[in-house]
Amino acid sequence: MNDATMNNALMSNVKTTTKADVMTESKISAKNVQVFYGEKHAIKDVNIEIRPRSVTAFIGPSGCGKSTFLRCINRMNDTIDICRVEGDIAIDGENVYDPKVDPVQLRAKVGMVFQKPNPFPKTIYENVAYGPRIHGLARKKSEMDEIVATSLQKAGLWNEVKDRLDAPGTGLSGGQQQRLCIARAVAVSPEVILMDEPCSALDPIATAKVEELIHELRENYTIVIVTHSMQQAARVSQRTAMFHLGELVEEDDTDKMFTNPNDQRTQDYIMGRFG
Amino acid sequence: MTDATATLSNNNVRQVGGSLLVLDERTKKRNAAEARFRRMGQIAVMIGVLALIGLLASILSNGLSSFQQTYIAVDIHLDAAKLDKSGNRNPDEIAKVTTFGYMPLIQEAIKKKMAAEGISIDGLNAKAAAELISKEAPATLRNYVLSHIDAIGTTVPFKLLASGRIDGYYKGRVTMASAELDKNVSPEQLKLADELKQAGILTTAFNWDFFTAPDASDTRPEAAGLGVAILGSAYMMLIVLVLSLPIGVAASIYLEEFAPQNRLTDLIEVNIANLAAVPSIVFGILGLAVFINYAGLPQSAPIVGGLVLTLMTLPTIIIATRAALKAVPPSIRDAALGVGASKMQSIFHHVLPLAMPGILTGTIIGLAQALGETAPLLLIGMVAFVREYPAAPPEGFFDPASALPVQVYNWTQRGDPAFVERASGAIIVLLVFLVMMNLIAIILRRRFERRW
Incomplete structure (x- = not known):
């Protein structure tokens, strides 16, 4: 408890915070989460606490359920007919699977960046402005311009695109597209950003830029990132969770996970013995 | 030669360590199969293209002529004595004159035109000469008169449709020989048509009516439109x-x-x-x-x-x-x-x-x-x-x-x-x-x- 208050005090220094951050130690808290794809039991009884304003990395071999679990957090799995989720996932203490929760509102609060950069086939400006527009975040054109500019600045893309905001978003390079997607997610002022292998389609230089960006975004957002790259998890995250065959093997500080993990499976995976 | 193929065909497995410059039996077979398939594909495409060309050619050769139509230019005197007997230009009374009432006007006009150009054909009376003009023409005239009451008593130039057979004569459908056997057209009428054409009275023009006119009866193909x-x-x-x-x-x-x-x-x-x-x-x-x-x-x-x-x-x-x-x-x-x-x-x-x-x-x-x-x-x-x-x-x-x-x-x-x-x-x-x-x-x- 002491730890938590200190943590919070520290953060309120960094910037003004929303009510929930100061109240709880964990931003996202999952309890006994089970996910089924038809008959397949994809996630088995996962319990995890994710801290606010930090980067949590999910690692694990392919098909271990880390992406599935990530998509449960903003209920993107709802779009899959045969997918069924049990258990609680709470954001700021509110269960996102509560029947009263509208996934549309949830997704405004929990943004997402996907594996493959997927800008809309529209202009750069429209890509960023779309979210704020449907949520009614800007009343005037000037306000929208402001949101677009700050979002692009936060995504570190502003200097590269400020002169061609009406160029198609799909015309950017892969790395730029992914940062555009991050700007798009940031534009609706989410509290949590989920990233599903955001660098797997990028070259090392673009990857470095996105990682740098994640570092900066951490100050304001709670970030959960799924990655296949051990080095990336080590570089960007403070906490790391290891998944294997649908189970959460262990979850700890990243430093500890990569130097002295508790579980043999984590040790083996990090050493490259499987996966 | 036969020896070589015999030994090769027995040995259906790729020869390990064979020369790259020599094609083995399997490769030859595969290449032959590919060549066969390509030829079959080409033949299939050719058949399709030929069929399409044949179809289009037949439709175009039969149908293009329908966009041309033969017309006869005549000056018709809209005789007040025939069209408006009472002389009070009452549209209701003028409407009582049926298309039959307009036929003599056309006959008269053709006769005058022939006389003016000095054309005379042996064995062709005025009625037969007027048959060069489509049976649709009286209706055309009547419609004109009903919408232009004032024109009664004047002489108006008209470009009237030639009859289907005369039109067909200039499209190669009707010949002198076929006209001999045809009760709808006589060789004399065709001769008259030729004379009129020389005089510049009978002309061929683009057939706009084909796109705008309604359908016409069996005996008036020249007037039928879409x-x-x-x-x-x-x-x-x-x-x-x-x-x-x-x-x-x-x-x-x-x-x-x-x-x-x-x-x-x-x-x-x-x-x-x-x-x-x-x-x-x-x-x-x-x-x-x-x-x-x-x-x-x-x-x-x-x-x-x-x-x-x-x-x-x-x-x-x-x-x-x-x-x-x-x-x-x-x-x-x-x-x-x-x-x-x-x-x-x-x-x-x-x-x-x-x-x-x-x-x-x-x-x-x-x-x-x-x-x-x-x-x-x-x-x-x-x-x-x-x-x-x-x-x-x-x-x-x-x-x-x-x-x-x-x-x-x-x-x-x-x-x-x-x-x-x-x-x-x-x-x-x-x-x-x-x-x-x-x-x-x-x-x-x-x-x-x-x-x-």
Whole structure:
């Protein structure tokens, strides 16, 4: 408890915070989460606490359920007919699977960046402005311009695109597209950003830029990132969770996970013995 | 040589360590198979191309002449004594003069023209000379007089249709030899036609009437046009477009994006696919039973034709639209949902615009199919002989009309050989419309297509 208050005090220094951050130690808290794809039991009884304003990395071999679990957090799995989720996932203490929760509102609060950069086939400006527009975040054109500019600045893309905001978003390079997607997610002022292998389609230089960006975004957002790259998890995250065959093997500080993990499976995976 | 092949064929396995410069038996076989397949493909394409060329050549050679028409220029004195006996220019009384009353005027005019040019043909009386002019001409005159009452008593220059046989003479359909045997035309009349042509009285000009005039009776092929058919087809296409596009797209979006996957939707899906394969005449019977007998809509009306064709076109549009929706990458939906768009927003803002080229192409192909459809229209009475133009929409949707493909069918049933030319001409017009629609489809596809 002491730890938590200190943590919070520290953060309120960094910037003004929303009510929930100061109240709880964990931003996202999952309890006994089970996910089924038809008959397949994809996630088995996962319990995890994710801290606010930090980067949590999910690692694990392919098909271990880390992406599935990530998509449960903003209920993107709802779009899959045969997918069924049990258990609680709470954001700021509110269960996102509560029947009263509208996934549309949830997704405004929990943004997402996907594996493959997927800008809309529209202009750069429209890509960023779309979210704020449907949520009614800007009343005037000037306000929208402001949101677009700050979002692009936060995504570190502003200097590269400020002169061609009406160029198609799909015309950017892969790395730029992914940062555009991050700007798009940031534009609706989410509290949590989920990233599903955001660098797997990028070259090392673009990857470095996105990682740098994640570092900066951490100050304001709670970030959960799924990655296949051990080095990336080590570089960007403070906490790391290891998944294997649908189970959460262990979850700890990243430093500890990569130097002295508790579980043999984590040790083996990090050493490259499987996966 | 035989030795070598014998040993090789026994040994069907690739020779390990053989020279790269020597083809082994397997490679030769594979290459031969590929060459065979290519030749077969080329032959298949050639057959298709030849068939198409043959078809087009025959239609064009038969039908192009229908865009030219022979006219005879005469100055007709609209004799007041014959047209308006009472002399008070009362339109009602003038209307009582039937087309028969106008025939003598034409005879007189031809006689005068021949005298003025010094043309005389042995064994040809004034009545026979006047037969060079179409039987449609008195009606043309009468319509003119009724709309220009003031012209009575004056002499007006007219360019009247030549009769079908005279027209056929200049299109190679009628010859001196065939005229001998023909009770509708005599060699003397053909001679007179030649003289008139030399004098510049008989001319050939582009046949605008072919596109605007209504159908004409069996004995007046020269006056038959596509006006009513084009109008009827246009009305039906309008109805099909207005009904089938929204219904089809709405159904597809619901089925593709919202409907749960269960037995019922599977059944609906299978049935839509089956409906696309149902013979069109079945839709005709359905239309007859439901729209005419049950709902009491008028026969031969574009509204019924349009409804029947809408039913026929819907499966095509639904299948094309669903394919187009399926082709939109799921990453776009994810992206929209990820920023908090509702399902409806993600579909209407992102998926639908991307699917638009496919939807439009499917719609236009469906429309093109509907435009060329004949069988169901025969059953709902659109094959009737219609000379009255339908009124402007929406009332016109309930007036009797014809349709292009039905007009083609209709004309091929007529006795006069001149209708062969007319039918081929109508086919050309129909084909031009179809090509235009396909071009529009291509242009729309190009314009709306976006990379992602």
